[in-house]
Amino acid sequence: MSIINNAHAGSSVRLLNLIDRVLSRREGKPIARGELIEACRPESLPGTDTAAKRFEWNLNFWIEEGLWVEDDSGIHMPSDVESGQALSGRVLSLIIKNASETDITQGSRTEPLLRNICCLLAQDRYTFSGGEVLKSGAAGNCAEAINSRLPSSMSINVSNEASTLLEYGDFLGFLEPIEDSLIVDPTRAVESVLGKIFLGNKDLPAKEFLVSLGRYLPILDGGIYREVVESLMLDKGWTKPQFPQISSSLSHALFRLNLGSKITLEQRSDDVNSISLVLPKEKRTASIIKYREA
Numbered sequence: 001m002s003i004i005n006n007a008h009a010g011s012s013v014r015l016l017n018l019i020d021r022v023l024s025r026r027e028g029k030p031i032a033r034g035e036l037i038e039a040c041r042p043e044s045l046p047g048t049d050t051a052a053k054r055f056e057w058n059l060n061f062w063i064e065e066g067l068w069v070e071d072d073s074g075i076h077m078p079s080d081v082e083s084g085q086a087l088s089g090r091v092l093s094l095i096i097k098n099a100s101e102t103d104i105t106q107g108s109r110t111e112p113l114l115r116n117i118c119c120l121l122a123q124d125r126y127t128f129s130g131g132e133v134l135k136s137g138a139a140g141n142c143a144e145a146i147n148s149r150l151p152s153s154m155s156i157n158v159s160n161e162a163s164t165l166l167e168y169g170d171f172l173g174f175l176e177p178i179e180d181s182l183i184v185d186p187t188r189a190v191e192s193v194l195g196k197i198f199l200g201n202k203d204l205p206a207k208e209f210l211v212s213l214g215r216y217l218p219i220l221d222g223g224i225y226r227e228v229v230e231s232l233m234l235d236k237g238w239t240k241p242q243f244p245q246i247s248s249s250l251s252h253a254l255f256r257l258n259l260g261s262k263i264t265l266e267q268r269s270d271d272v273n274s275i276s277l278v279l280p281k282e283k284r285t286a287s288i289i290k291y292r293e294a
Helices: 013-025 033-040 049-065 087-099 111-122 142-147 158-171 187-197 206-216 224-234 248-259
Strands: 069-071 074-076 175-178 181-184 203-205 263-266 275-278 283-286 288-291
Touching: 013 033, 013 049, 013 087, 013 158, 033 049, 033 074, 049 087, 087 111, 087 187, 111 142, 111 158, 111 224, 111 248, 142 158, 158 175, 158 181, 187 206, 187 248, 203 206, 206 275, 206 288, 248 263, 248 275, 263 283
Parallel strands: none
Antiparallel strands: 069 074, 175 181, 203 288, 263 288, 275 283
């Protein structure tokens, strides 16, 4: 069942982090399932039978997804995990890879997370430029933000799904906290794939950069998941920005990465392939994007 439902397996970001931290510290050495459970969830901790089972539900889910490996030797990290690679980046790459051959409108494991993040990223109103924020809880607006733009068959509920969606959005780098709320801002997610996009290149034409970014993060402008979700949103009255204008959320991310000296946005005169960024008090164009390696 869906990862964004807090009653289903895979939904706990805290347990995800906890288990991965234990396995990472073992540096590839397997651990028996019982030992891992005891290390992470002492027998005296769960208050109910459901709480006692929740740990293994989450453990099993991510083993099935391929984040960790369980074999005759025990549970351990996959051999191809790069040292120092952030858990959020690994999870994001994994769920995109696993969903690559499925219909994002039909899947019921990680697909609801991906399509709902697409929906939020496409809505300029919840960005820094738009001025509105996202909140969960009974008085929150997260469920309405999704349900007003997607078919009723894809609706989420306030009690079980909205808060988990926002938690995962923050964890994966698509949302940023502001006091007790969040805004749509994919800066951290974009930054996590810059090295792959610019592999072998110091700079790229802006349009080519967007195409490559959409391959690694198909949730963003021009990506295959985003295109599918946007087609559904059009039927609900949403208006899509026309190229060369990009979404407010991606505009904000590129602007932040430029300010943080991760990339440089350059404009060359009369470049018909320039992209147009939507910023709070201005519009800015870029025809070349340069990577500034650390």
